[in-house]
Amino acid sequence: MNAPLPKRIWQWFTRTRVGRSIFRIGLPESNLEQSQVMVSSFLLHVQPVKVHRHSLRASYSLGLGLILLYLFLILTGTGVLLMFYYVPSTEKAYDIMKDLQYVVSAGLVIRNMHRWAGHLMVLFVLLHMCRVFYTGAYKRPREFNWVIGVGLFLLTLGLSFTGYLLPWDQLAFWAITVGTNIAGYAPVIGTKLKYLMLGGNVVGQEALTRFYALHVIVLPTVALLMVAVHLWRVRKDGGLSRPDEPGDIVQQIELKQLPTNKTYGLMELARGTTPQVGKNPEDEVFAWPHLVFRELLLFLLVTAVVLFLAIFWNAPLEELANPIHPPNPAKAPWYFLGLQELVSYSAFWGGVVVPGLLVTALMLLPYMDRQRKGVGRWFARERVVANTIFSVCLVIAVVLTIIGTSFRGPNWGWVVPWKQPPAITEGH
Amino acid sequence: MNDLSVRRFYGWFTVLGLLVGVLVVIGYYRDEYRGWKDYQRKFIQEEIRRASTPQQRALAESTPVQIRQILLSDLNRVDRCTTCHLAVEDPTYGGYPQPLAYHPLHEQHPFERFGCTICHRGQGRATTTTDAHGDVPHWDHPMLPLQYIQASCGQCHEAADNPAAPELARGQQVFEDSGCRGCHKLNGVGGVIGPELDKVGARRSPEWLKKHFLAPASVTPGSAMPPQKFSETNLEAIILFMLSQTGESAPGYYASMKVIPSASEGQRLFQQKGCIGCHSIGDKGGKVGPALDDVGLRRPPEWMIQHFRDPQTVSPGTVMPRFGFTETEARALTDFLLHLRDQKVALSLPSLMSPAERGREVFRKYGCAGCHGTDAKGGVPNPNAKTAEQVPGLIYVADGYTKDELKMRILKGQREIPALDAKRPPPPLYMSAWAGIIKDSELDDLAAYLFSLKPKGENLGF
Numbered sequence: 001m002n003a004p005l006p007k008r009i010w011q012w013f014t015r016t017r018v019g020r021s022i023f024r025i026g027l028p029e030s031n032l033e034q035s036q037v038m039v040s041s042f043l044l045h046v047q048p049v050k051v052h053r054h055s056l057r058a059s060y061s062l063g064l065g066l067i068l069l070y071l072f073l074i075l076t077g078t079g080v081l082l083m084f085y086y087v088p089s090t091e092k093a094y095d096i097m098k099d100l101q102y103v104v105s106a107g108l109v110i111r112n113m114h115r116w117a118g119h120l121m122v123l124f125v126l127l128h129m130c131r132v133f134y135t136g137a138y139k140r141p142r143e144f145n146w147v148i149g150v151g152l153f154l155l156t157l158g159l160s161f162t163g164y165l166l167p168w169d170q171l172a173f174w175a176i177t178v179g180t181n182i183a184g185y186a187p188v189i190g191t192k193l194k195y196l197m198l199g200g201n202v203v204g205q206e207a208l209t210r211f212y213a214l215h216v217i218v219l220p221t222v223a224l225l226m227v228a229v230h231l232w233r234v235r236k237d238g239g240l241s242r243p244d245e246p247g248d249i250v251q252q253i254e255l256k257q258l259p260t261n262k263t264y265g266l267m268e269l270a271r272g273t274t275p276q277v278g279k280n281p282e283d284e285v286f287a288w289p290h291l292v293f294r295e296l297l298l299f300l301l302v303t304a305v306v307l308f309l310a311i312f313w314n315a316p317l318e319e320l321a322n323p324i325h326p327p328n329p330a331k332a333p334w335y336f337l338g339l340q341e342l343v344s345y346s347a348f349w350g351g352v353v354v355p356g357l358l359v360t361a362l363m364l365l366p367y368m369d370r371q372r373k374g375v376g377r378w379f380a381r382e383r384v385v386a387n388t389i390f391s392v393c394l395v396i397a398v399v400l401t402i403i404g405t406s407f408r409g410p411n412w413g414w415v416v417p418w419k420q421p422p423a424i425t426e427g428h
Numbered sequence: 429m430n431d432l433s434v435r436r437f438y439g440w441f442t443v444l445g446l447l448v449g450v451l452v453v454i455g456y457y458r459d460e461y462r463g464w465k466d467y468q469r470k471f472i473q474e475e476i477r478r479a480s481t482p483q484q485r486a487l488a489e490s491t492p493v494q495i496r497q498i499l500l501s502d503l504n505r506v507d508r509c510t511t512c513h514l515a516v517e518d519p520t521y522g523g524y525p526q527p528l529a530y531h532p533l534h535e536q537h538p539f540e541r542f543g544c545t546i547c548h549r550g551q552g553r554a555t556t557t558t559d560a561h562g563d564v565p566h567w568d569h570p571m572l573p574l575q576y577i578q579a580s581c582g583q584c585h586e587a588a589d590n591p592a593a594p595e596l597a598r599g600q601q602v603f604e605d606s607g608c609r610g611c612h613k614l615n616g617v618g619g620v621i622g623p624e625l626d627k628v629g630a631r632r633s634p635e636w637l638k639k640h641f642l643a644p645a646s647v648t649p650g651s652a653m654p655p656q657k658f659s660e661t662n663l664e665a666i667i668l669f670m671l672s673q674t675g676e677s678a679p680g681y682y683a684s685m686k687v688i689p690s691a692s693e694g695q696r697l698f699q700q701k702g703c704i705g706c707h708s709i710g711d712k713g714g715k716v717g718p719a720l721d722d723v724g725l726r727r728p729p730e731w732m733i734q735h736f737r738d739p740q741t742v743s744p745g746t747v748m749p750r751f752g753f754t755e756t757e758a759r760a761l762t763d764f765l766l767h768l769r770d771q772k773v774a775l776s777l778p779s780l781m782s783p784a785e786r787g788r789e790v791f792r793k794y795g796c797a798g799c800h801g802t803d804a805k806g807g808v809p810n811p812n813a814k815t816a817e818q819v820p821g822l823i824y825v826a827d828g829y830t831k832d833e834l835k836m837r838i839l840k841g842q843r844e845i846p847a848l849d850a851k852r853p854p855p856p857l858y859m860s861a862w863a864g865i866i867k868d869s870e871l872d873d874l875a876a877y878l879f880s881l882k883p884k885g886e887n888l889g890f
Contacts, residue, residue, distance in 0.1 A: 095506070102553055170566075293434070300444035300448055311454055318566040319567070319568055
């Protein structure tokens with residue numbers, strides 16, 4: 001036995017009475033156990049016993065969905081820790097931010113982790129969406145999962161936006177003021193919607209209470225359920241999307257063949273588009289260890305990146321919110337700055353029509369684009385038209401966001417970020 | 429299961445596991461290491477060094493290294509300054525270098541009641557030197573330089589008669605004398621040409637204020653304000669007074685001593701409450717009650733205080749009504765009467781003054797001197813004004829106006845000042861409309877004062 005020490009300890013533990021009662025199957029030693037471990041464990045059972053080699057290719061999926069899941073977990077964990085201290089009161093919230101920084105053990109790092117993981121989640125939702133689009137992965141039978149994904153994208157924005165207000169500093173106050181003003185531009189329901197969100201006409205205690213409730217219970221619960229459905233559908237749709245032809249590109253992955261001393265057979269009833277129909281079982285490998293280990297490694301990587309950011313960069317905290325001193329310019333959170341830039345040209349078109357059309361188009365996309373070709377490959381030539389349209393929209397959104405973020409100064413005037421703007425003195 | 433790809437997983441687990449481990453250790457160290465702990469250990473070492481008995485030594489050694497804070501719930505403040513400044517209450521640390529120096533104890537301002545930042549400003553919740561001292565981005569209240577510390581007295585106490593804050597009183601004097609109110613509103617009184625000053629002390633730094641007084645346009649481009657010529661002491665005093673105007677009001681207990689009982693406060697009360705109607709000082713005033721010039725010789729202070737609270741209890745049958753003076757007011761009035769014993773006081777009672785004398789006070793009250801010059805002699809620059817690029821003096825108004833015309837002009841003001849050169853920017857200073865601000869009686873007195881300014885024996889006519 002030349003296994004590494006941690007493995008030997010683990011093996012010993014899972015053979016004890018207690019360990020066996022908890023884990024049932026220890027470290028799998030045979031193909032049978034490799035199967036059993038996947039179906040006997042609550043955490044693992046959502047995944048198949050065997051997984052298509054294509055699904056394991058990091059260059060295909062980039063692990064973006066998993067990264068999001070991990071960010072969500074990190075946000076939940078750090079969020080709960082922050083809730084131990086936080087009070088959604090305009091009198092106290094800001095002071096608590098200061099206390100987290102100065103006297104709570106690891107308070108600052110936890111807040112930083114939460115902040116950066118939150119920003120990363122918005123970013124990775126967008127990247128994930130791009131990946132799914134460019135690989136044509138939203139096509140039948142995964143159309144509705146794409147719609148759920150769009151829903152999760154909106155939920156993520158909602159989670160980030162509601163969390164943005166909680167520190168109750170100038171940044172929070174004015175970003176939410178600007179953000180909810182954009183919502184107020186909607187025709188007919190705009191002002192009502194804004195009133196509903198804020199519990200009043202301006203950002204105040206009522207808004208803070210509402211945003212807090214949404215941020216810590218409503219949106220996370222909905223998001224958790226939708227994530228569960230999202231993942232369940234991935235499983236039911238046969239894992240990640242891949243090209244129709246079996247054996248097309250699967251050989252590219254290097255996996256040493258496992259010992260083929262099978263003394264049993266896996267049987268499943270399958271129909272429709274589930275993975276076993278017409279597939280070559282040799283294209284598949286056991287999820288343990290090939291999938292599970294990769295997932296764990298990615299979790300470590302995501303944790304390391306978030307920790308690194310949190311240790312060396314502090315989450316912003318400006319002055320206490322002051323309703324009578326708006327910063328100039330007051331900016332929405334970065335992911336809404338493209339919208340804010342559009343709104344600066346026209347409140348109605350930029351704040352209502354464009355975002356409304358975009359979300360509708362995203363939701364309807366899988367039902368409009370019915371072509372079956374080019375699924376499971378990045379930038380498939382058959383999808384050049386769709387990819388071009390998507391890329392143009394994406395580039396416009398990114399450019400608008402960059403302009404809104406870096407090129408807009410006082411009174412939303414044009415500034416060049418690498419030039420020091422003239423000192424602003426309060427005019428009298 | 430020991431094939432190559434699985435082995436490679438173990439390699440990656442080791443690398444990433446170590447990376448996360450290292451980051452956790454770094455995070456823990458950065459969180460655990462805090463500068464204030466060093467200061468506390470130094471303090472404990474010093475305490476151990478100074479210990480002369482084993483008990484003292486044991487006590488010093490058992491001092492915990494922990495955050496110290498003063499919770500001030502009424503003020504919504506938490507001052508953690510004593511986390512580093514551990515010896516503020518220990519006189520034996522007098523002369524020690526910071527952060528271990530002793531803070532002379534203020535008997536009326538015990539630390540546990542007042543904390544530190546209410547006077548010194550800075551960021552009480554912070555526990556690092558730079559953040560706590562507050563000169564950092566996104567913190568509006570950096571520590572007040574010690575030379576301006578008296579500004580903080582003005583937050584709770586009336587500026588003028590705080591015997592412990594002479595600089596503050598001087599600053600207020602300079603403010604009123606210089607006619608700042610002609611353009612600026614403070615506590616609701618003043619003009620509208622310049623911005624309100626109610627919160628200026630919270631917004632501006634001493635450096636900014638200094639530049640503002642000496643060369644207003646250098647900090648506020650296009651400012652209409654004429655540069656001020658203050659002496660060095662007056663400049664510092666008015667900066668200090670400005671810094672005291674934070675617009676924050678201390679609650680409850682802290683506001684209870686707004687007025688500090690003093691002779692001058694007593695004098696003001698004496699004039700305000702109409703005591704002179706019955707009593708006389710220096711042969712001026714009523715004859716119903718006794719003259720008060722030497723009452724300090726006849727009555728002990730305790731008697732006088734009780735007399736002010738309830739006259740019947742010390743002199744039964746007296747006709748003096750019970751005015752319901754507060755403890756502080758009774759004390760101030762007593763101080764004033766005791767002060768009379770030692771010194772003659774010239775009362776400035778409006779009822780005893782001539783209209784022109786009262787008008788002079790009005791001229792001062794509304795800051796007219798800010799533009800029209802001391803004693804209305806003019807000389808304040810107003811670039812591009814037709815009147816010799818100056819705000820005109822007012823000593824000859826009696827020649828150009830009737831009293832009614834003059835009063836109308838004060839009430840209506842003059843927004844457009846004729847320009848010398850139409851191509852240049854219009855004159856920045858203009859005459860505010862004082863209607864609604866100045867009282868009718870004050871306006872009458874002011875007109876009388878301005879008419880009285882015409883030099884005697886001159887009647888040039890226009």
